[in-house]
Amino acid sequence: MDVTMTYATQDYWTWWIAVYLYLGGLGAATLTVTFLTDLYLKRHPCLVMWGAISGVVMLGLGSAMLFLHLLDHVAVFSVINPLVLFRKPDAWIAWGTQFIIWMMWWGVLYALPYMARSEAFLRLPLVGALLRMRWIAALARCCERYHKVVGWLATVNGIGTAVYTGLLLQSFPAVALWHNPGVPLLFTVSAFSTAMAYLLLVLHVVVRREEDHGLRVFYERLDLMLIAAELVILFSFFHYMRAGSESLYRSFELLWNDWGWLVGFIGFGLLVPFALELKGVLRGWGSRMPIVAASVLVLVGGYLLRHYFLAAGFYAHPW
Amino acid sequence: MTRYAMVIDLNTCVGCNACMAACAMENQTPVWKDRWRTYVHDKEIGTAEEVHRRFFPRLCNHCDNPPCLTVCPTGATYQLDNGIVLVDDELCMGCRACAMACPYDARYEVTFADIERGRDFYGDLQRERPSMDKCTFCAHRLEQGLEPACVQTCVGSARMFGDLHDPEDPVARLVASGVARPLLSHLGTRPNVYYIGDLKRRG
Amino acid sequence: MIAIDVLPSDTAAWADVILPNSTYLERDEPTLYGNGVNHDLALTTRYAAIDPLFDTEEIPDILLEMTRILSGEPDRLLEWVEAMTGMPAAPVRAAWERLRAEGAPSPFTHACREVSFRLSAERAGTTSAELDRVLRERGIFTEQPREQVLEHAAMPRRLPLPTGSGRVEYYSSLFDSLRGMGAEGPHFSVLATHIPARCRDNADMAAPLGADEFYFTYGKTPTVSYASTNSNNPVLAAVNRFKGGTYTGIWIHPDRAARLDIVTGDPIRLTNTRSGQTATGHAYITRLVHRDALFIYSSFGAENPALTRSHGLGTATNKLVPYRVEPVVGGFRSQEFTLRVQKLDNSGGAA
Numbered sequence: 049m050d051v052t053m054t055y056a057t058q059d060y061w062t063w064w065i066a067v068y069l070y071l072g073g074l075g076a077a078t079l080t081v082t083f084l085t086d087l088y089l090k091r092h093p094c095l096v097m098w099g100a101i102s103g104v105v106m107l108g109l110g111s112a113m114l115f116l117h118l119l120d121h122v123a124v125f126s127v128i129n130p131l132v133l134f135r136k137p138d139a140w141i142a143w144g145t146q147f148i149i150w151m152m153w154w155g156v157l158y159a160l161p162y163m164a165r166s167e168a169f170l171r172l173p174l175v176g177a178l179l180r181m182r183w184i185a186a187l188a189r190c191c192e193r194y195h196k197v198v199g200w201l202a203t204v205n206g207i208g209t210a211v212y213t214g215l216l217l218q219s220f221p222a223v224a225l226w227h228n229p230g231v232p233l234l235f236t237v238s239a240f241s242t243a244m245a246y247l248l249l250v251l252h253v254v255v256r257r258e259e260d261h262g263l264r265v266f267y268e269r270l271d272l273m274l275i276a277a278e279l280v281i282l283f284s285f286f287h288y289m290r291a292g293s294e295s296l297y298r299s300f301e302l303l304w305n306d307w308g309w310l311v312g313f314i315g316f317g318l319l320v321p322f323a324l325e326l327k328g329v330l331r332g333w334g335s336r337m338p339i340v341a342a343s344v345l346v347l348v349g350g351y352l353l354r355h356y357f358l359a360a361g362f363y364a365h366p367w
Numbered sequence: 368m369t370r371y372a373m374v375i376d377l378n379t380c381v382g383c384n385a386c387m388a389a390c391a392m393e394n395q396t397p398v399w400k401d402r403w404r405t406y407v408h409d410k411e412i413g414t415a416e417e418v419h420r421r422f423f424p425r426l427c428n429h430c431d432n433p434p435c436l437t438v439c440p441t442g443a444t445y446q447l448d449n450g451i452v453l454v455d456d457e458l459c460m461g462c463r464a465c466a467m468a469c470p471y472d473a474r475y476e477v478t479f480a481d482i483e484r485g486r487d488f489y490g491d492l493q494r495e496r497p498s499m500d501k502c503t504f505c506a507h508r509l510e511q512g513l514e515p516a517c518v519q520t521c522v523g524s525a526r527m528f529g530d531l532h533d534p535e536d537p538v539a540r541l542v543a544s545g546v547a548r549p550l551l552s553h554l555g556t557r558p559n560v561y562y563i564g565d566l567k568r569r570g
Numbered sequence: 571m572i573a574i575d576v577l578p579s580d581t582a583a584w585a586d587v588i589l590p591n592s593t594y595l596e597r598d599e600p601t602l603y604g605n606g607v608n609h610d611l612a613l614t615t616r617y618a619a620i621d622p623l624f625d626t627e628e629i630p631d632i633l634l635e636m637t638r639i640l641s642g643e644p645d646r647l648l649e650w651v652e653a654m655t656g657m658p659a660a661p662v663r664a665a666w667e668r669l670r671a672e673g674a675p676s677p678f679t680h681a682c683r684e685v686s687f688r689l690s691a692e693r694a695g696t697t698s699a700e701l702d703r704v705l706r707e708r709g710i711f712t713e714q715p716r717e718q719v720l721e722h723a724a725m726p727r728r729l730p731l732p733t734g735s736g737r738v739e740y741y742s743s744l745f746d747s748l749r750g751m752g753a754e755g756p757h758f759s760v761l762a763t764h765i766p767a768r769c770r771d772n773a774d775m776a777a778p779l780g781a782d783e784f785y786f787t788y789g790k791t792p793t794v795s796y797a798s799t800n801s802n803n804p805v806l807a808a809v810n811r812f813k814g815g816t817y818t819g820i821w822i823h824p825d826r827a828a829r830l831d832i833v834t835g836d837p838i839r840l841t842n843t844r845s846g847q848t849a850t851g852h853a854y855i856t857r858l859v860h861r862d863a864l865f866i867y868s869s870f871g872a873e874n875p876a877l878t879r880s881h882g883l884g885t886a887t888n889k890l891v892p893y894r895v896e897p898v899v900g901g902f903r904s905q906e907f908t909l910r911v912q913k914l915d916n917s918g919g920a921a
Binding site for chain 2: 792793804805806808809811812813816856857858
């Protein structure tokens, strides 16, 4: 049958899902990186509390974006119930919801012993009273004893969440840009890169301790490698998209002719921070501002990536 | 076991849209916001002076391997043994992943506001919860031994409905003959709506 | 002015008196009629699907009541009906009086229906009750299957041509008799005559069209009935909206539209070069129309705001077609003119 093809992008999932995917990946990776740092690099209660709280807030905000846009908010209980994994193990949103929920729980539990000892938290009106409650104190002691187990449970859920944000898009077969194994890889690398940038901001702007210099340099190096990896993946995407299917080529035409994508994301979101961090790693900067600027750019770029990816997916309709 | 399928003959579709009206009345779709379970594209095809008007009826393809089903996190989207893909209004939370997954653009939103409006529009509305709605092949009519509303009303007999597992069924024979073909079969969705092309006869 | 209508149509807006008519869904038709779908000799009629929603009346009863008011002689209407349709006045009158005495709704309509059933049943060798039962069950009553009909009525066997002599006639005795009654002009020529088409006063058909000048043609949509009696139906109105410019736009070929700098959706004004009549609408650019013609679906253009779902949608053909009557059949000469197209700006002024 001769057909006339119509190529169309979608308007079901727009900026709010981009925010959900972005904050989901960023929050989960932030938690994961702080806990692994605390477990294996250097015990760092301050970083853990910053990472845990901001991670939980990001996951909460991201999930709120999805929740607020649901058609029936009451029906959400069926995915919050962990048994959903037995009923719908093939649905990534089911896994993602569970990853996010358990990530938040394990995240709070991992930070709990530190918070219970933190003067700042104990002075907070409601939180202080909560932390002094006997059963919470007991819970904190228990978490401290098993902090490695809790940390790894959080880590598994964190990595799961970051990977999930890409697997979700991959599960839509009609759009060639999304339906390929490069997407979970790209989104995972981007999630960890933005998390590094966020933690560099924390260490440079908020915590600012001289003894963390080594940690900052380590994060800079990791971020540099992650940005490099992201550039390699995007380079592969560039060549993958140049031919293959019309759906893909339409996405190619849209993305790689767009200044927001080229200059905004690739330029300012990846290349500029890469250059800034490369100089920092090789020769060092006299001021913290270049790395702060690089981190902000990476964070903005992380959102742009998801926004553009959602907007550039083309459906090929044979009618 | 029955496997329901539809064959649409583009040669005999006259573009009257009676299927749209019949379906809207039968299934109370939110037509006030231009959302239909089935609709008919009115396309201008051909090149240079060889221009034709093609009416192209569309609906959910009730795929054997439905992507909307696998992505559905709540289990609201489910499939009957006869192949019909349905949505449970009570379970659906309206995340729209099904709409993203469907290559046939067969899902649409029914919101609380639509339910409110629908009570005015149709009188006795048959639903209370919002959902990402879709065509049901008129499963409720099939249970009563009736054809889907769009098939029964089709004046050009362009829509034929039948059982693929019955070798004597005219629909099964059309599909087996290869004259009726599915849309986007390369995506692995195994659709159960087939089309008979129109250009050969016109040419 | 009196209007009989089912909707607050544009005509109803001008009426001094509106007599609300029942819709086809509320109506038992006053007669049986032939089934035109296939070649079987068959009867059909319409049964009311729902009870009347409002205080409405059937047309035969309205006409009868108006005859009574105007002349005081309702029998004259019955005689005319008999003369024109063959429905016998006497039994209809008897049935009407009985039904009226019983207080039946629309007694004249039902009297006609009763007699029509009785006569049809007699002819078919059955009873009214049986005819009614079959029609309710099957929708049609077959008097004779097409094979039998063709046995005795097939034209090639019985009658070579449907002319008075049954042969090829170049001479029309009908038109000759019309001429005898005073009909004049080439349209009533007794021999087959070519009458050249004329769409412009000062130019023949061979003269080229102006850059903004087009012939005119129109058609029907499946969603709006012949008399627009369903033009306010909410679902059909939604179908019309779904079809958009295809249904409600003015079709122009892209080659011509490009020269006038018109794209789909542009507001345009059409002016009849012969009568000066104008109408506005929105352009719909498509290769499906001839380069030299504009096409409109005649189902739209209602202006009465009481038609909440259809007023202001599309362009009315009757704003463009002048009152020029074709002398033989009495219809409007609805395409014998050309139209000029002018692009408007969004405020409705010339662009």
